[in-house]
Amino acid sequence: MSSDTNINPAPAAASGQWLTAFDAAIERGDDKQMWHLLGQHHDQEAAHDWLTTQVARLSYAVSDRARFSELFLLPVISAPGSSLPEDALWREADYCVGEALDTWLGKGARKTVFSGVRPYAWIGAWRPAVLRCHLNSAVPGRAAAPLSFLTETLDLPEDAPVLGFVCMVLTGQLGWPQLPPASTARDDRFKLVTAGALQQRRGDAPTILTPDRLQYAVADGLGRWLMSLHEAKPITGWTVAPMAASPDVVKVTLAFDDDSVPVTQFTLRKHQIGLNGVSDVLSILTHLAPMLDVPMDVPQGTPQHKTIDLTSR
Incomplete structure (x- = not known):
C-alpha cells in the first residue's frame, strides 16, 4: 500500500x-x-x-480555497464461482461500506464513493477521460452527467473468481490526500467488515484489499486476482503483446485446461498502472505458469456500450 x-x-x-x-x-x-x-x-x-x-488527480478552488482530489480504488475479488455484488446488494451494503471507510481513513477525510462494484472488464477498457469524469463529478456544484464508455469481454471458467473495484475520490484541503499509516489490526478490521457487507446471501465472502491510489490498487488487485484464479482454475500458459493501435494497451492472454473457456484475454492500461505495474503483473504470471511462444487465438467479443450515472454517497 x-x-x-x-x-x-x-x-x-x-x-x-x-x-x-x-x-x-x-x-x-x-x-x-x-x-x-x-x-x-x-x-x-x-x-x-x-x-x-x-x-488520477484534480486541483480546484471552492470560494477561493484550494482543494486537492485524487481517485482511489478498493479491490474486490469474488469467491471462486461467485459473481461480484450486484446493484441491489450494493444498495444494502452502501452505508456499512461507507462507515468502514470513515473508520479506516480517520477523522477529517472527505470522500466521494461511487455506487457499485465496477468489474475489471470495465476498468480495463477505460481511457484517461473516464477517470477524469469521476474526478470532475466530485467537485462541489458540478453536475454529474451520465458516463458512457465501451466495455470489454472477459470470459472466465465457471468456477473462477471475478475482479472488481469500488471507485472513490478523496479530497484534501492542505494538499493531496494521504492514506492512514499502516496498521494490520485496522486493515484487517476494514477488510472483515467490508467483506461481510458485500457477501452474497449464498456463497463465501469476497476478498477485500484496502483502498489505494489508482496505480497500486489496480496492479495489486490484478496480482491477487491472478493468484486466486490460478488456485481455482490453474493457468496453463500465457502470452503478452502490446496493441499496435494504442500506446496505452497491453493485451494478456491466459490459457486454461477448460473446454468451455480454453483461453481468455484482458487488458493492461499503462496510464493506470505504469510500466512498473505492467512488469509486476507479468512477474506474477511468470511464477504461476509458463509463457507460451505461440500466439493464442482468442475469439473477440463485441464491445458493449455502457452508460452509468456517477451517483455517490
Missing part, C-alpha cells in the same frame, strides 16, 4: 515546458498529444509513473 503523496514525483530532467504541456494535455483529454509528449521523455518508467499520478 502506498502512503507517500509524492511517491511519483515529476520525472527528473523534465523541463517546466514539458510538464506544463503534458499536464495540459491530460486536463483537456488530448490523448494523442499526451502520448506524444510521453514518448519524448528519456526516462519512460518515470514518465509513465508521472502519468498514472497526474491522470
